[in-house]
Amino acid sequence: MKRPDITGAFSRRWRALPSWVRWVARLAALAIALVLPAQSIARVMAPGSDWRTLLFFPIGVYVLLAVGLNVVVGQAGLLDLGYVAFFAIGAYSMALLGHNEHWNFWLILPAGTALAGLAGVVLGAPTLRLRGDYLAIVTLGFGEIVRISANNVNFTGGPRGISGVPHPPSVHGVKQLTFGVLDARPYYYLVLAAIVVVIVVSRRLERSRVGRAWASIREDEDAAELMGVPTLRFKLWAFAIGASFGGMTGVIWGSKVISITPDNFPLALSILILACVVLGGSGNLPGVVLGAFVVAWLPEYFRGAAAGKPLTHALNWVIGAHATDFAEYRTMLFGAALVALMVFRPQGLLPSTRRRAEMREGEGGLGTMGAVADEPQHIGEPE
Amino acid sequence: MRHLLTQFWSSTVDGLTVGAIYGLIALGYTLVYGVLKLINFAHSEIFMIGTFAALFTLHALDVTHQQTGVTLIGVLLLVVLASMAASSSAAVILERLAYRPLRRRGASRLAALISAIGASFFLQELFAERYGRDIRTFPRVMPNTTLFSIGDGVVTSEKALVFVSALAMMVILDLFVTRTRLGRGIRATAQDPETAVLMGVNIDRVVRVTFLLGGAMAGVAAALFSVRLKSTQYNVGFILGVKAFTAAVLGGIGNLRGALLGGLVIGLAENYGASVWGSQWKDVISFVFLVLVLMFRPTGLLGESLSRSKA
């Protein structure tokens, strides 16, 4: 028996609206995003922390990274477990070019983005021939190689990293655009602008010939090859574009944090961003944004939340532990939530209708990882 | 280069020892992947649970100093059995709660991967909260006698035990998969699940047994690890898991002998590489090795073959 398809219905209603209505809605969403740093909202959303700083990191950065990874995983169907490497390349570009060479932030931004994109091509060229899960382990390895190398090599400062990373130049007299140390708002606006850009580019790509090629690769790579789609080239494009977005995020993040060390780029971050993408509904932009927002915000929300104490006692009793603060259960509950969400709603919070349509029509391929919508497809299907 | 020569034999002996443990853990990854095409991210925690079981068994037996002779064998057997029991039960429960519901719904492999990751986080943190984040140490159970030396490499009783046990377990698993009915069922499911169902194979049972076997192997690895390295922690599985999965892919995913071979190769490559370039590049070496092998021989060293008769 089919469950009522709420998101599908919403999606159809949305497309039925006249385009000017949709534009106003989008701009309204943007306006809301601009107002988010307000104090009144802060009290509700983050009682135990600083909301404005959270909006920049982890919320803004995770959203940006998730939309970038969505290009690779959600649109092209490539499993990347080492996305943090591109974030690191962008961040180190900011640190090295900014601190050592004294470049202006606005020059470093395209430079770091391009460098990360290049790294994406360098990584992708030899490895994109590999099958899905092999690609996963190779990208995981690459992410770790970047981190360990940054830790071992003097040029990147070794484990000490680089301190004194400069900030973007401030606009004189405009408080909202003064890039200092205390107020996170200007950085948040920067991230927001980047998110808008990345979303627009992502959407455009999705609807273009490139996006259609990616969909065909995702759906059934062998068939796409037979139809004459140069799959390797398009996969490389996906990798490079995703990598550039990651690098861009790294440059922006690096411009705020003053100090960068290899510890900022653990494997766990790659996995977390992947979880954001899948949680939200791989391939669906609003879903991915929502997924990243929730993953970034929830643990911080629970800091010092009033519901914390009784929950902690209850959990202590069940497990036999002695936690003093709800925060200690953060990661454990996150893990349980991931499992629960996948068990009860594997398509994610806001699944992509296009993906659903694909699943209905075709047999599913590399991108859907062999899943087929209506038949009871077992995970063990060979490709 | 100088170090490589002067430390060649010790690197070899130790590389084979640690590689044997990687190989045992890799068996679990390769079995589950061969049958379900799923990367069981939580397998590292299955291993960790086995080490805690070993710890508690030793505490329960009140072992505080070295044992010899029959008592030693008895203690070791109990530890191994306890670890195997704990790990395999944990694996079966994991399958039931985190993966089977997804199979039923025809969820994508990516969803299964995320579920695996979530389970991994959950188990790690559960043990961290329950038993603390600090390291827990084991008493010395086996006397560390030197059996023989090759060059500068010393083969001790501990290292020999690890290596021989791993080999033995692989042979036993190999026999199980090739000779028994359940084993045939596993191979059939790995090759073609739909036909296997038509031929009367109970997929659910096959999956359960697969996880059980993989867990049992991890349990043995956990027991050996505990006896040799004498410490454990809630996150002990993480690095080992990544390396073991790398080993499984290196050897040819789905290939049991490949898993052990992959493990040994990674253990050796790490140690040789460390003696040449320094220990800080150890992990990089394993990954670079993997990338190179996959680029030139994508099916792995021994090729994928859980489905074929030669496991």
Add this chain to the structure above:
Amino acid sequence: MSRMSKVPVRAFAAFTVVAVVAAACGSSSKSSNGGSSGATVKVGFFGALTGPNSPQLGINIANGVQLAIDQYNAKGKSPKVQYVPYDSQGDPSLAPAQANKVVSDGTVAVVGPAFSGESKAVDPIFEQAGVVSVTPSATNATLQTNGWKFWHRIVATDDFQGPAEVKWLTKKLGAKKVGVIDDKSDYGKGLADTVRQGLSSAGVQVVSDSIDPKGSDFSSTVNNMHSANVDGIMYGGYYADLTRLMQQLRSAGVNAPIVSDDGAADNKLLAPPEDKETNVYATCACLIATADPAASAFVTAYKAQFNNAEPGTYSTEGYDAANVILDAIGHGNSTAKAINTYIGAPSFSFKGLSKTITFDSKGEVPGGAVDIYQGKGGVLVLLGEVDKLVP
């Protein structure tokens, strides 16, 4: 597409208006850091209360701070002091949000940041906002070079610890070939590098290596030490890794004396099967309260308050740091600026458990005393100050 081109222009105009209004409404002035609501003054602890590093360094210090504040409040003075913990999880990425919370809470002073890594990320925030910070444990020497006025440290830096270890290895233990191993962290490698330099200058042969503390098998490092036949080993890192490394070294027959640092200066270093080990030393610019009979009152009070847990590394320093701040508050200073001026004055001198505290122009305590401990009977025993034992 032509229908679309008119809409964006109109909508964009409308949007710009909305955005400007929204941004204007969204701004509000930051609360200035004067400090207190009514008669309470907020003093915080900033460090890792949860997360992988918390058992070693965060909770020990936080408890010391809390004990000091409770003892102060029990004296009945006014204003009362409120203890506010800020959990950075030891993660420099997440620490800034908490640092901004310190500022918006109006907390006047914090004990911390506990780690050097997070210090680099959040000390600029405290400096800009004018929050007093007294760190009991962030030993990275470069922190003092930033010209911060509100920052203070009450322990000797790694620039003192390193040479102390070199002295001990060369003069007391007479080692001629030393294996120096680090844990690849900023802290461990930094200290190990200082020792490597010091040993080379003293004409001692150095065999360098490193381990990955998240891994468990250190055989390549052990083999390196074994084949090099070292007669002394220095380890830069934490006790959890050293316990494992020590076990593997001894199993392989490497019996050279081991000298390590404050990260290893904890009784948990001597866990079975190496609990009987006596050939291991740890330096610390700290006083381990359980090893010093003069601190027994503190130990008793600590155990009584914290469920029989013993004070750990830097508990004493956390206690002392808090008391420095409380001393200022007790003398009628309740704003951050006043406290800072008070403790920064050249005449300021406070007799803490670990040492007498007075700050120089950089915010450091002059002198750089480093103690050394040795393993005996399963615990670390205080031998004394390195400079006094090895002149």
